[in-house]
Amino acid sequence: MPSDAVGVPAISVAGVSKRYRVYARPIDRLVEVVSRRSRHRPYWALRDVSFDVARGEILGLVGRNGAGKTTLLRLLTGVTRPTSGVIDIRHRMAAILELGSGFHPEFTGRENVFLGGAVIGMDDDEIRRKYDAIVEFAELGPYMDMPFKTYSLGMQARLSFAVASSVDPEILIIDEALGAGDGAFIAKCFERIRQICDSGATVLFVSHNTYLVQRLCRRAIWLDQGRVVADGDPATIVRDYEALLRSVAQEEAMARNRGALERFEDAPALLDASASRRPQAAHRWGTGEVRFTSVEVLGPDRQPTTSVFSGERVQVRLRFDGHSADRDLALVVTVHREDGVVAATFDAREAGVAFGPIDGPGEAMLTLDPVLLGQGRYLVSPHLYRDAFGVVRPDDVLDFHDRMYELTVTRPGRPYDVAMEHPATWHVQSAGTHTPG
Numbered sequence: 001m002p003s004d005a006v007g008v009p010a011i012s013v014a015g016v017s018k019r020y021r022v023y024a025r026p027i028d029r030l031v032e033v034v035s036r037r038s039r040h041r042p043y044w045a046l047r048d049v050s051f052d053v054a055r056g057e058i059l060g061l062v063g064r065n066g067a068g069k070t071t072l073l074r075l076l077t078g079v080t081r082p083t084s085g086v087i088d089i090r091h092r093m094a095a096i097l098e099l100g101s102g103f104h105p106e107f108t109g110r111e112n113v114f115l116g117g118a119v120i121g122m123d124d125d126e127i128r129r130k131y132d133a134i135v136e137f138a139e140l141g142p143y144m145d146m147p148f149k150t151y152s153l154g155m156q157a158r159l160s161f162a163v164a165s166s167v168d169p170e171i172l173i174i175d176e177a178l179g180a181g182d183g184a185f186i187a188k189c190f191e192r193i194r195q196i197c198d199s200g201a202t203v204l205f206v207s208h209n210t211y212l213v214q215r216l217c218r219r220a221i222w223l224d225q226g227r228v229v230a231d232g233d234p235a236t237i238v239r240d241y242e243a244l245l246r247s248v249a250q251e252e253a254m255a256r257n258r259g260a261l262e263r264f265e266d267a268p269a270l271l272d273a274s275a276s277r278r279p280q281a282a283h284r285w286g287t288g289e290v291r292f293t294s295v296e297v298l299g300p301d302r303q304p305t306t307s308v309f310s311g312e313r314v315q316v317r318l319r320f321d322g323h324s325a326d327r328d329l330a331l332v333v334t335v336h337r338e339d340g341v342v343a344a345t346f347d348a349r350e351a352g353v354a355f356g357p358i359d360g361p362g363e364a365m366l367t368l369d370p371v372l373l374g375q376g377r378y379l380v381s382p383h384l385y386r387d388a389f390g391v392v393r394p395d396d397v398l399d400f401h402d403r404m405y406e407l408t409v410t411r412p413g414r415p416y417d418v419a420m421e422h423p424a425t426w427h428v429q430s431a432g433t434h435t436p437g
Contacts, residue, residue, distance in 0.1 A: 008090065009052035010171055010202040011076065016085030018046040018071050018226075045071040046226045049085070053202055055170075058193070060217035060234055061206040062241050068226040069206050073175055076204070091170030091202070094120045105149035109140055109159055112148050116163040130166045137188065138162040158185055165192050172196055175206040190216065210238040214340040235338045235379060239403040243283045286384070286399035290322030290329075290358045295382055297407050307408040310421045313369040314407075318382055321361040324398065329356035330387040333366050336403055338377040343419070355384075374418030375411045379403035 021040040023029050028039035046068045053059050063069050074080045075087055077095045102119035103112040113134055117127040135141055138158040143151065151159070165172065172193070193203055193216065207213055213220055213234055220237040222229040224244075230237050298315040299305035308314050316333055331348040346366055348355050355364070381403050386396040411421070 008055075010055040010057075010089075010091050011053040011204070012086075012088040012090075013052070013072075013076075014050050014086045014088075016046060016049045016072075016075065016082045016087060017044060018068075018075060018080070019044050019083040044226055046075075046082075049223075049226070049228055051221060051228065051231060053204065055091070055202055056197055056200050057219060058197060058203045058205065058217045060213035060220040060237075061204060061223065062208070062210065062213055062220060062237065063223035064245070066225075067223040069223055070175070071226075072223070073173060073204075073206065076173065089171065092121070092167075093171040093173065094164045094167045094169035095173035095175070103148050103156075103160070105147065107148055108146060109144040109148060109151070112159065113144075113163055116160070117167070120164060120167050120169075122167055134159075134162045134166050137166075137192070154185065161189055161192075165189075165196065168199075169196070169201060171202045171204070173204045173206075186212075210242060211340045214238050214338070235336075235340065235377075235403070238340060239379065240283055243285070243402055283402045283404055284400065285402075286397045287395060288322070289324045289398050290320055290384055291399045292318055292382060292384070292401060293321050293361070294319035295380075295401060295405055297380065297405060306406050307410065308371060310373060310375060310409050310411045311370045313367070314371040315368070316366040316380065316382065318364040318366070319361070320358070320364070320384070320399075322358055322398070323360070324356060324358045326386050327354070327356045328387055329358070329398070330385050331355040331364060332383050332385075334381040334383070335373065335407075336379045336381065337419075338379070343373060343378060371409065372421050372423075373409045374420045375409055375414055376417035378407045378409065380405040380407055 020043045021029075022043045023032075023040050031037075032039040049068070049072065061069055061072070071080075073095070075082050076089065077093065102116045104115060107115060113131060114124065114127050117130075118124075122130075135144060138155075138161075140151075140155060140159060143155065148156070148159075161174075164174075174193075193205075197203060205213065205216055217234050219232065220234040221231045222237050222241050230240060294317070296304045296317045297306065298317055299308050300313045302315070318331075318333075331353075333346045334342060335344045335346075337343045346368075348364070381401055382405075383400040384398045385392050385400070386398070
């Protein structure tokens with residue numbers, strides 16, 4: 001089938017697994033060869049991983065250290081081969097697997113441009129044609145004759161990215177290369193990646209920076225313990241992944257307050273889910289002394305909704321139940337944009353509303369009239385915590401619903417998203433132009 005056939009993915013990974021042999025001592029490898037008796041234990045870095053990446057797609061890959069991300073990238077770039085399964089790469093690929101990948105620390109920046117370019121498949125003539133553009137992008141002109149080992153991490157990142165992206169790849173793999181750059185460099189990388197994608201190329205972006213994943217990628221895959229945990233919307237993937245990172249403190253707080261949680265019907269499920277670190281339950285945590293029993297976003301007709309027009313009246317109704325003698329409880333609703341940026345935070349204390357003590361069921365209503373959020377998709381996070389000393393510990397969080405509720409804001413006639421719908425007036429003075437009023 002032709003590589004440019006309609007519907008054919010740029011990258012296809014089907015049932016891929018990778019097993020390594022782990023030896024307790026280096027000599028055990030030799031003993032195993034001589035005795036022909038196993039002296040190792042198998043370690044599966046990847047187990048039955050499958051996914052396709054469409055041409056022109058920007059895919060983010062997240063996961064904890066040891067989740068299998070680096071192993072997967074090594075397989076994709078041909079550094080190592082899978083134990084089982086099939087990987088099909090149909091286009092020319094460039095990869096930045098780590099800062100300075102393919103560079104020699106003793107060589108100068110100039111020499112490493114030619115070395116790194118050769119590693120990713122460029123010949124000398126192509127590198128010479130592109131050398132000036134590479135140096136201009138990296139902004140390292142005065143330093144190109146200095147040894148690469150004397151460069152800071154940010155300078156190494158600049159040169160690494162400049163060389164790898166200059167190959168005009170059909171597939172570009174980036175592994176944490178943007179993490180060491182400054183804001184201006186990251187902005188240039190974004191623009192370069194957009195140019196590559198606009199040309200129809202494919203980008204696989206691996207990072208622990210979940211903000212960049214949400215901002216840059218249209219799709220995300222979460223790896224954990226060598227398996228694909230989730231594949232889909234970056235905002236949802238990041239929400240659940242970040243919640244898993246907090247699971248240890250979550251479990252400790254729940255264990256210390258098991259008695260309070262047992263009052264609620266779904267407490268056993270929450271406790272079991274926390275103990276096993278199931279991602280689907282990790283987006284909610286807290287001690288359980290007081291818990292939200294119902295959270296609803298209401299439209300102008302006071303009916304539950306997930307979509308409103310900018311300028312309409314929107315309410316968030318919070319029903320709760322529990323017992324707490326604290327008088328310094330913070331009742332807060334945070335609204336995140338789809339890319340992870342906090343769009344707005346509403347704290348009852350800032351409105352002069354005291355919350356606590358709590359003894360039994362109750363209801364709180366947050367009203368936005370009108371809603372000034374700009375067109376776009378938002379995720380709503382209500383939470384309740386103690387804030388006696390201005391520092392919130394795990395034991396101080398009573399109930400936190402992390403980006404569990406979706407709200408889409410639209411505006412007729414505007415095809416693009418904006419941060420907010422800010423009230424404004426116009427006055428224009430020009431020949432032939434009249435401003436009413």
